[in-house]
Amino acid sequence: MFDLELLHTFVCVVDAGGFTKAGERVNRTQSTVSQQIRKLEDQLGRPLLLRQRASKHIQLTEDGERLIGYARRLVALALEAHSSLSRDDETGVVKLGVPEDFDVQRLMSLLSGFAREHPHIRLDTVNGLSVDLYARLDNKDIDLALVKRDLAGRHGQRQDTALASWPEQVHWVIGRDTRVIDDPVPLVVYPQGCIYRNRIVHALESSGRRWRVAFASQSLVGIQAAVSAGLGISLLPTSAMREDHRLLTPNEGFAQVPGGELALIAGSRLLTQVQQTLVAYMKERMTMELA
Structure with missing residues (x-):
């Protein structure tokens, strides 16, 4: 030989x-x-x-x-x-769940940056409401998920231990040219189970205001367009606001809603090497973006 x-x-x-x-x-x-x-x-x-x-x-x-x-x-x-x-421990597939309203540009930047640094790891993503992402984790359909959640488990939301978390501020928004708000308040919301919908209803009922669902959609684009068209008000994170939206103020009867967080959670306590690689990358990248 x-x-x-x-x-x-x-x-x-x-x-x-x-x-x-x-x-x-x-x-x-x-x-x-x-x-x-x-x-x-x-x-x-x-x-x-x-x-x-x-x-x-x-x-x-x-x-x-x-x-x-x-x-x-x-x-x-x-x-x-x-x-x-x-590089065997750096080869594989990670399935990541991403909130429906996660900023598309930030997601693309995240995916392309990870692909450049780790070309032998394939990152598959699925979008959905946080409640759906929890279900996918439980069913082992995905490995990791970014979920929107309230602090301290308000509204009965489950509080899985987070691998990392980042604060998220939300705002009452309305179409830029919409000045009159009806009674009951018309709402533009996601389907039942959405954390933002729960926050909206809780905030309005706590202040004694009546409300009605004027438009509901699974899509962030649909929510944004409905607000722009003046169909009603909604609650959106800063990254999801558009130029043809405007903020509603406490003087208009809409007090600031307590912020929540964007949390990275796993479907298993034991992470593979490639999953740990993605977690480390997201911790660094997301923290840099929000610094």
Whole structure:
């Protein structure tokens, strides 16, 4: 069997054009390189290089010419195998759940940045309301999820231990050109179970105001468009507000709603290496964005 280390030295000698330069490539002395070439020749029982003292150039024998092609392929294949095995813990798929109203540009930046840093990990994402993402985690359909939640578990929301969390402020919004607010207050909301819908209803009923659902949608784009069109008011995070929205103030009867958080949670307490890699990346990237 060929000794891959000797073949590697042989290839370096040929490519570098000499023993001294080859030694620099493999971090060995010129004499050690020369000894390795002789050892390879002894194993094969035939010379591979023509040694001419008057010439500074390396010349291959006919056997050396036949061997060099095989040597290059064998060494390259060994390096490929080593590289593949050494990154084995960095290869795989992570399934991440993302809130329906998560900022699209931030999501794309997150995905592209992770792909550049970890090209051998595939990141699959699914969108949905936080209540749906919890269900997907429980069913093992996804590995990790970013969920919107109230602090201290208000409104009976479950409080899974977060791997990381970031504060989120929300605001009452209305169409920029909408000035009159009906009674009961028309609401633009997500379906039942949405954390924002729960906050809206709780805030209005706590202040003694009547309300009605004027428009409901699963889509953030639909919610944004309905607010812009003046169909009603809604509660949105800062990142989801558009230029044709305006804030409602306490003077208009809409006090500031307590903020919540964006939490990263896992479906299992034991994370794989690739899942840990994504968690570490998101901790750093999301914290930088919100700093």
